[in-house]
Each structure stands twice: as structure tokens, then as C-alpha cells.
Amino acid sequence: METVTSNSKVLYTAKTHTTGGREKGLSRSSDGNLDVRLSVPGTGGPGTNPEQLFAAGWSACFEGAMGIAAGKLGIALPEDTAIDAEVDLRSDKSGCFLQARLNISLPGLARPSALAVVEAARGICPYSKAVNGNIPVEYNVI
Incomplete structure (x- = not known):
């Protein structure tokens, strides 16, 4: 530890x-x-199941981190911001592991601004920091 x-x-x-x-x-x-x-x-x-609990916790935390990031960047998050988290439990010959996708909806926000908020939030969210380099993760702005 x-x-x-x-x-x-x-x-x-x-x-x-x-x-x-x-x-x-x-x-x-x-x-x-x-x-x-x-x-x-x-x-x-x-x-x-644990994967659903992890997906719920991570997506809630990440949305909060996006709020912090947006504030620092001077960007207003849309009221209807949403995250659809998908956490896969996978297995191969080495055992079980996770992979994940955060599908992030920022309706009405210009794509460059949305991408900047998501990138900044990755460095703020404790869940994202915990999984960084440990499991495959996709952050998709949809």
C-alpha cells in the first residue's frame, strides 16, 4: 500500500x-x-452486483469532477449532463479483470469544450485516478 x-x-x-x-x-x-x-x-x-455499484459510484464521482473542472475552465456544464457507465467483468487464462467505458453526454456544449472538461476531470476524479493504468478505460463524449 x-x-x-x-x-x-x-x-x-x-x-x-x-x-x-x-x-x-x-x-x-x-x-x-x-x-x-x-x-x-x-x-x-x-x-x-459489485460492477453495478462501481459503475454508479464512479459515474457520480466523475460528474462531480466535471463540475469542478468546468468551473476551473470557466465553462458552464449543461443542466442535463449525464454519464452512462459500463463496467465489464471479463476473464481470460490469467483470471478475471475489469474494463470500462464512461459515455458522457454534455448536450449543447461545443465539442472542444466538452473534451477539455472530460480531460481535466480525469485528473480530479479519485475513481479515475485509481483505475488509471490498471484497467482499460474509454472516456467517450457522445
């Missing part, structure tokens, strides 16, 4: 308790705001 600099501060710590894994799991947050059933992707089970 990489050493955290002594001058950084913890802004928030998410705490969850999970039992049963992805097959028939339950995951609850310490504050009670998250209480979900887990199921294996594609099985029709009654719950969500």
Missing part, C-alpha cells in the same frame, strides 16, 4: 459490512444509507 502523505487529511471514510459475497450477499453501510442484496451478474438474482 502506498504511503499517504502526512499533510493529507481524510475527507470521508465509507464503511460497509458485507456477508455472502457476490453469490447471495448482503452489504450494509455503517450509517444505514446503503442496504443492498448482492447477486452474480447475469443470473437474474434478486440483488445488484
Whole structure:
């Protein structure tokens, strides 16, 4: 684990308790705001799966990062900004791995401005920084 600099501060710590894994799991947050059933992707089970949770968290975080980036660039984000996140669980002979796409809609924003916001947000979003160089990712401005 990489050493955290002594001058950084913890802004928030998410705490969850999970039992049963992805097959028939339950995951609850310490504050009670998250209480979900887990199921294996594609099985029709009654719950969500880790890939969906990751996609939801990342896309929400990335949209927030785009807001910060847009502010720094003097660009107003459209009210109907949206992100469709796709997280693939894949496997090959080495095992399982993820790949992802963020399909970003910035209606009415000129393409050069949209691309500048997305590029700047990649360096702001903690999820994007965490996956950078670790999984294949596409950022598509649609």
C-alpha cells in the first residue's frame, strides 16, 4: 500500500459490512444509507452486483469532477449532463479483470469544450485516478 502523505487529511471514510459475497450477499453501510442484496451478474438474482455499484459510484464521482473542472475552465456544464457507465467483468487464462467505458453526454456544449472538461476531470476524479493504468478505460463524449 502506498504511503499517504502526512499533510493529507481524510475527507470521508465509507464503511460497509458485507456477508455472502457476490453469490447471495448482503452489504450494509455503517450509517444505514446503503442496504443492498448482492447477486452474480447475469443470473437474474434478486440483488445488484459489485460492477453495478462501481459503475454508479464512479459515474457520480466523475460528474462531480466535471463540475469542478468546468468551473476551473470557466465553462458552464449543461443542466442535463449525464454519464452512462459500463463496467465489464471479463476473464481470460490469467483470471478475471475489469474494463470500462464512461459515455458522457454534455448536450449543447461545443465539442472542444466538452473534451477539455472530460480531460481535466480525469485528473480530479479519485475513481479515475485509481483505475488509471490498471484497467482499460474509454472516456467517450457522445
